[in-house]
Amino acid sequence: MYQPRYPSFSIARSVSRSASSSVLGQTLEESAPRGQALLSLAETDSLRSRFFSWRGASGRRYVCSVFQSGEESFVADVTNGVVIGVAREGAATRPVCVFLAQERSYGDRRGLREIARELGVAEWHVHFCADAASLRDLSASLLN
16 A cells, blocks of 8 residues: 655745745745646647646656546556646645555555545646656655
8 A cells, every 4th residue: 555645835826936035045936846737738728638747856857647536547547657646726736645656556446536535636647657766756846
């Protein structure tokens, strides 16, 4: 059984590049997780909401497929990837858990639904073919 990691922050949708507030020597933008819709899909109605990218602590971008709450059956069948549970608060996107798909039982739809309900997950973002290094990189950026 896996133990999802819980975040200790929330993020705003947009932060000014010239933010003067700082957290441990970083601007708010630098300390916030970097997530955004794919600009190349901005003009497409059908694909725009199905992909999202997150930046890891290393600066590497990870493109994820987006599954809505209620589509846990698809996410439960993923055997190799990093799964990010995302809460939505208005226009704000906030990661609430990150785990390797391999760490949970294959096909565990009920477990995913319970996590979604407990943490307020509105979307599941899945980066396919990920390894433990990708998980560490994303977790360091999104949950610390």
